[in-house]
Amino acid sequence: MKHYINEKEPVLTLHNVVKRFGGVTAADHVSFELYGGEVFGLIGPNGSGKTTLINLITGIYSADEGNIMLGGKKVTKLSTHTRSKLGIIRSFQHPRLLGRCDIETNILVGVDLAVRRRLPQARDYQERMNILLETAGLSGVNLKDSTERLSYGQQKMLEIVRAMLSYPKVLLLDEPAAGLNRSEMNYIRALISMATNEGIAVLLIEHAMDLVMEVCNRITVLNFGKQITTGLPSEVQENTAVIEAYLGGGGQLAANQ
Amino acid sequence: MKKAFVLLLSSMASLSLAACGASSSGNAPVMEDTKTTSSAAAADNTGSTTSEEPIRIGLATVLTGERAMEGEYASNAAKIITEEINSSGGILGRPIEIVIEDGLGTDVGAVNAYRKLADDSSIVAIVGSDNSNDNIAIANEAKQAQILSTAQGSSPTLRDICNENPWLFQLRACEETMIDALIGYAVEELGYTKFALIHDTETNSSDQARLFTMALEKRGIKPLATVSFTTGTKDFTSHITKMQQVQPEAIIGACLFNEAAIIAEQIRAFGMTDMPIFGSNAWADPVTIGLGGEALNGVCSAAAWVPNTTNEKGAAFSQKYQELYGHECAKAAAQIYDHVSIICEAITIAGNTDRAAIRAAMNQITDYHGAITIYDCSTNGDCGRGGLVVRIENEVAVVLQEIYSEKDK
């Protein structure tokens, strides 16, 4: 297990972020920092506001209060596409690829973003693409095939490959392992470790607790939009409030133990 | 995969093009499809006395779409005139046949219909549609195809176009004289001086509105208010209130059938039951009277045609139409009757069916008495020499005076 370096400047900072939908507060003064090269776990029962938080970070929702900073730059008011051009890239719970296009086109969308980000290495994507495809277990596919030919897990993997091709600073993964089998889960592990090795800050939402406990450096637990606790995986596991929240929410944590 | 599409495409293209090529070769004396088209007109040929090959005259009208009414009248009239000519021995000893094509009511459609007729070498002349836009659209086509073509539009712009175009004849009175006569009647005989003008912005109506204004100006009068609307307007409250504000003695209307009826009804409904109305030719059309009913009583109009016309030939045609089709004959039908008759006259004068000869013969027709009026084709534009000033009484258009003027040469 790798350890993040505490002295570094955080890549992404959330400061007292609040989002309300009518009477429901989906994010209630959430604050945390993400450091380059670390995997930050975001867990909590269903409906606790995890995906909302990703939507807030990417700008799909705008925060009612609080600030989101990317490397010292305030991005709270910026639009989604501007934030992604600054390096905040995400995957979706259900893959959202260009369904009617071939795999190559989908990959090129990630390259396009790198080009738009004016990264010097953007156009030499071939080698990186091959490495990524291999890491994701997609090296066997025909790039001219339609994405509809891919399995659900492969589509999810392709989405992460696409994101990685744009050289993100922050990679937000929304339940990458959901619906995947054991062997596919290993590809996710490999992809995440490739990201952290490159110094990318990874935010991971996941229900598969063994994966979370294994890859995350730190974890924050959300319930009803509030952070119950933040800390090392071992600390979180022992936190009584967390266990209570999860038992209330179906006792998944206990079940996974 | 792509190959399959492209194959499909190319085979389709070649197939369809081959088919077009075949159907448009135009060398065959009788084309398969136009025969079907004209079967409606040809069906009435039973009384024909000759077994010779028919002389074919094209009729580009509008059978489908928004302006289909024109085509209904035109096809009916075409049947009557075909039957009439063929039963009296035909032209040059040959029967006539009218080939109808649908112009769809669009410029592109009008040109396509026209070209289809002009490309068929067995067609000797083409009757154009009752719409200035269509007529203008085909003006250059006529020049290119070198075939005698007639225009039913009454716009002064069209007159000028025809005068510059050797192949296009405006077999219609350009409404200048008629509108002038109507305004003369309103001002000089009835003594009105305060007018409000309401008009459609559609081609014919806006032209008519211009002519109304000109005719008033000639008598030193300016309309107190001019309001315009677009075809399809159903509520005229704002137009009528605008006109009411200037307190006119009479209202002048230039528009099409539906709108004329609606305007009349709304003017009456707003309490102006006795307001005199002077309208363009559509106001006295049987279609308008059928819709507007008693609201139209008292309307005076400069009409090219009314069913109980004082013209002898016209009255006979009108009666025949009514008997055959059960509704009153409108201008659109009478015009086709006259157009075909004049073309036949030209063919008779020419003595053969050569396109150029027929066109040359046209200029010799200087005093043709048609169902609508007298025609003078010595120049191409403004061949119809007159019309009628009518007044609607008890839902019938009654002729007040006949208008006729010599052509300026």
Place this chain on the structure above:
Amino acid sequence: MGQIMQLFVSGLSTGVVYGLIAMGMVLIFRAVGVMNFAQGEFLMFGGYLCYTFNQLLGWNIMISLILASVGMGVVGVLFMRAAYWPLRKAQARAIIVSAMGASMVFKEGSRLIWGSIPVKVDRVLEAPVKLAGGGIIQGQYLAIMIVAAILMLFVYLLLEKTFVGHVMQATAQDQYMASMVGVPVIFSIAMTFALSAMITGIGGGLLAPLFFLNNTMGSTAGAKAFAAIVIGGFGSVQGAVLGGLIVGLVEVFGGAYISTTYQLVLIYIVLIIVLMVRPQGIFSSKIQEKA
């Protein structure tokens, strides 16, 4: 003052007409999520049915209206079966195109049956009525207002208070869920189309003496009803009716004070402005977009 009153009265009365057509459109939109591009043709066809009973067969106008409405119910179901149902799982634009094809069939079919010369039917109320405020309203418009009010009440009661209405509502909200809980979706959608066609068909019969009947009547009235829906908000029946009133008022006052030539243009400028400011329409609440 009297003049403004008159404009107001006229605006409201034509507005009700647009609202009535719009109401029929909204019912279908809510049920299947696609604007019916042949709705104007329902209006025209209903008018012609009414003409057949009233003028060709010589029956009383009220009876003709009711018969025309029943006839339109059948037409609505047939239309739904032919143009919508086979495409219910296809993209919305496929449904739009098939409705456009159907619209051509309606227009040209009517022309072949009833001819292209415009006709009219009897009025329900003949004489113009003088109002207290100084305006005059044509009797027929008054009749339309009354009928529209009755129809609105009827639709409201049907949707909110009856079992059939609840079934229709449930289907409109979620076809899949409705089928899961045992609602016969085809029946429910057929009912919606029938109801919509009936309302619009009555509208056609009532409008025939005012707008006159020919096969293009539907397109002109449909264009304004469309504007009414967009302006009012196409989620709700009330929104459509109120939108219709706004269109009517914009038309009359815009004509009186801005330009009579550009009346239709003005309506569509208002439509675009409303879309820019409140895309969901004036009388609909905002739907939270799902990420």
Place this chain on the structure above:
Amino acid sequence: MKNKKKSSIIVLLTALAVFALAPLGMGNYMLRVLNVALITYLCVLSVYVLLGMCGQNSFAQAGLWGVGAYMAANLVLRAGFPPVIALLAATAGTALFAFVLGFAFFRLRQYYFTFASVGLMTILNGLFMNWEPVTGGALGMQNIPKFSVFGIMLESEKANFYFILIICVLTFVVMRILFYSSIGRSFMAIRDNEIAANCMGVNSLLTKSIAFGISGALCGIAGALYAFLSGYLSYQTFTYQQSTMYLIMIMLGGTISPVGAIIGTMIISLLQEFVRPLANYMQLIYGAGIMILMVVQPEGILGGGKALYETLHKRKRTGPDAA
């Protein structure tokens, strides 16, 4: 792979050759039908860019077509520019017009945009009909000269055919390039999922406006070509009904490729001429035909062909396994 590409190019070229040789035996009438069909193809291609690639459905395309046509006519008749300049300027002008309007209209999403485009179409048609100083009012604009370049006047219908065909082929090629470009991928990303596209750095407002601008350029060039070809413009041509025809054409052809636009345009344009002998019944049959085709083939002829091909292909591939 390479072999496949080669053969498809050969087939395309054959199709082109058929097209190019076709007019040799044709009369003026059929040539005009083909010319207008080719011009219509450019407009349908504009719908392909907007709807097929970018997922935005616009009913204003015939209006943009009109903007291009009137612009070209005004530049030639009133400002006295040579036709080439007018053609280019009308293309650029319409593109700019659409691009700028796009910024206002694409604040609206999905069918809200479609509704606004219906409004734009109505407004444009109202202007074509009534704005006399610019459009000549209802009477329209006449005597627009034929297209000429380097002193060569395209007088005959056949010369015009080849000229328009060349422009169509060029635009087709440009569309293929667009399809495989980064901007084309942005269009398709928006079509398939707008939010996901935003998350991949695609600015939807700008991208959609560009798509509208490109569609405007296509309509503008088509409008200018039409103005030079017909010599006469009136409001009767640039109507909402015309816009709906474009949608019908692309839907029948299939929205997945510009080839669909060709198929749809040719079928509908030629069908209209082939059903002519039916005279009175022509539009009825035509409407019924559109409805039936759509019901039978909701993905268009191309979509249906693709599905058929894939089924056959799959059967072939899985065949041995199953046995």
